[in-house]
Amino acid sequence: MKKKDVYLLVFNSLSDWEASYAIAGINNPQFQKNPGSYQVRSVALKKSPIVTIGGVHIQPDMTLAEISPADSAMFIMSGGMAWDEGQNMEAVDVARVFLAAGTPVAAICGATVGLARGGLLDDRRHTSNARDYLAATHYGGAQLYEDAPAVTDRNLVTAPGMAPVDFAYHIFKCLDIYxxxxxxxxxxxxxxxxxxxxxxxxxxxxx
Incomplete structure (x- = not known):
């Protein structure tokens, strides 16, 4: 059985803990309904090694230019200081393509700011670190914001950085892993x- 790829965006300043529960559950066949159906692959803008906020060095498996929704089960975007600096918008463009193709996207913490700037939260229910955190982007979906530990709407999972367990729960539910x-x-x-x-x-x- 060919494993389906779940792509994890990696970049310098990546917040290590935010997707940790999710990627461990996806990559570990223990407890799964169909063990070994998925594998996690790290994706970055370039193949250069990155360093997370916790000092972990990661050699990306692939670049953003190499991935497509047809080959993937999900695209996961974690937070990190880069988002607050306006970086990673190339990943937002990838998320747009995935959502248009019906392939799920999951974004937590600062990654939700990127989605807001890209207009991807204008017509979907969502959450983030705080209502004002997203409002600062002047995006068009403020009326759809929910004060919740995680929200899923039309293949898009969002969560605040303080809720990695809830983020994983929604991802597992979306992928029907357990x-x-x-x-x-x-x-x-x-x-x-x-x-x-x-x-x-x-x-x-x-x-």
């Missing part, structure tokens, strides 16, 4: 840290 009982138990465990959810997770996996 059965509903496994997904809900996973979310309960990682969202609350309560031990009873581990038992529910094991029960759901073995059902």
């Amino acid at each position: 059965s509903p009982p496994v997904l809900e138990a996973w979310y309960g465990l990682f969202k609350t840290g309560r031990a009873e959810y581990y038992g529910e997770l094991m029960k759901a996996i073995n059902a």
Whole structure:
């Protein structure tokens, strides 16, 4: 079975933690309905190594020019200081192409600012770090903003940087990686840290 690619945008100042739960769950076949269906591939503007905000060095697998929605299951865009500096708009153009083709896009924290600047939040329900954070871009979708840990609307997932678990939950749901009982138990465990959810997770996996 050929694995479908999930592309992860990487760039200097990338906020390491924001997509960590999501990419671990996507790339790890444990608990999945169809183990090994997906693989995560890192994508950057250039093939040059990048350094995350946590000091992790990443050699990108591909460039933005090499990817297309036909070859992918999703395009994930994490936050980082580069977005507040107006960078990464090439990735917003890629997101536009993916959404037009019906391929999901997931953006968290600063990446939502890029989408707002690109007009991609003007007609979709969405969230971000704060209402005022996006309002500063003078985008046209302020009336569709929701104060929520994550929002999915028409193949677009958005979340604030403080909600990596909710971001992953919406991504997993969008990609249909886990059965509903496994997904809900996973979310309960990682969202609350309560031990009873581990038992529910094991029960759901073995059902």
